[in-house]
């Protein structure tokens with residue numbers, strides 16, 4: 001439809017930084033022509049905490065709790081990636097049991113993160129109920145975490161050379177029970193939101209990212225897979241025995257509209273929940289007995305050199321680039337945050353759409369501002 | 375999903391699908407309505423805190439040997455320790471943790487050779503002012519003018 005004949009003066013609308021539909025403190029400056037959006041510019045930096053500089057000024061083990069605060073919804077994945085980077089440079093061998101525990105923690109955390117994304121995405125399209133369902137199951141995960149290592153948000157589970165605490169048979173049983181519940185309520189989730197016609201009409205064909213464009217903008221994670229590109233670091237650049245687990249990589253198929261629309265990105269996340277439960281089950285079955293922490297010197301000095309380690313965190317490729325000059329602190333630490341790169345596509349896809357769609361599109365990218373600003 | 379080509383048909387199919395899927399969603403709500411509630415009426419009902427919980431620290435002064443390992447391990451320097459003497463005979467004058475900074479990371483606990491600092495189950499961190507967030511964990515049992523704050 002041509003809207004030329006309805007042309008009016010363009011208005012600048014300021015969305016955020018404190019706005020219930022932006023995940024955190026994100027400011028979007030939207031240029032609108034009536035209801036139609038012609039330009040969307042994200043402004044970031046409100047949550048900047050100098051994470052990289054802090055990393056350069058504290059010792060290696062001391063930075064691990066800070067990584068919790070980058071992407072606070074996927075904290076274990078962040079811990080894991082940083083620990084892997086340090087371990088690779090230092091040449092520390094992690095016990096097998098610890099690696100399996102890390103996988104269990106990381107995947108549970110991925111489920112928790114996707115559940116939040118499910119709830120908030122529902123809210124953004126005007127459905128309030130899914131939020132409570134998502135948080136109900138997430139609460140179970142948090143209770144398991146609390147029983148396991150004592151924290152509910154800032155986990156600090158992975159330590160350099162292993163994990164903080166072992167799981168008891170009781171906790172293992174809790175995790176298995178949770179998996180059973182999660183699989184049962186997953187269908188309820190879909191009845192509530194995924195296949196709801198109003199939700200589908202709000203999200204299908206909205207904010208379409210073609211695969212080439214997704215690759216050009218450096219998208220990773222569910223945003224990239226939503227566009228139909230099968231790229232998952234757990235399979236493509238395996239770490240922590242992920243290549244030995246049997247799980248699928250869900251990709252967008254354009255079930256409700258075009259491949260790469262908001263619904264596809266959402267659906268990839270929903271299916272990843274089920275895939276993660278598969279991984280956890282296998283890890284629980286295969287986990288050997290043994291130590292959970294390698295012997296790491298009290299004062300950890302890394303050899304001279306540099307390393308880049310990347311992991312698949314719930315939002316995409318998280319990378320830590322470490323440069324060591326042989327001391328107890330990194331000379332340089334660079335964090336490649338998936339949310340930051342994913343957010344860069346906002347202006348390209350929030351064009352010629354309705355104002356209400358901007359919220360849906362930004363929601364479907366699923367950013368965490370703690371990670372964008374670092 | 376397949377959508378009908380005819381505009382009029384689409385209009386009615388839309389209405390039908392919306393109503394049908396909302397009704398299906400309502401079914402889930404009704405199913406949950408008859409289940410036990412999972413929420414807790416805090417503060418009337420208190421949550422059960424797990425044994426492993428990392429809350430406010432518990433400090434056993436008699437065991438402390440003033441080795442400062444915990445102070446060095448802390449990423450954010452929120453422990454301040456004052457003492458006289460070293461080793462078994464150490465007199466701890468004050469052991470303060472600044473909870474405006476603490477990350478609840480457990481690193482101090484892991485560093486302590488005598489296991490005298492632990493993380494407890496207390497989760498009420500609120501206080502009316504900034505000064506109240508700095509908690510004194512040691513009792514100054516040696517000096518005459520005790521300056522222990524509550």
Ligand code: SF4
Pocket residue numbers: 447448449450451452453471475476477478479480481482483
């Ligand atoms: S828990 Fe962490 S931040 Fe808090 S006092 Fe101990 S070492 Fe410091």
Ligand code: SF4
Pocket residue numbers: 437438439440441442443444445455485486487488489490491
């Ligand atoms: S590490 Fe333990 S023994 Fe040493 S000063 Fe700290 S609390 Fe005392």
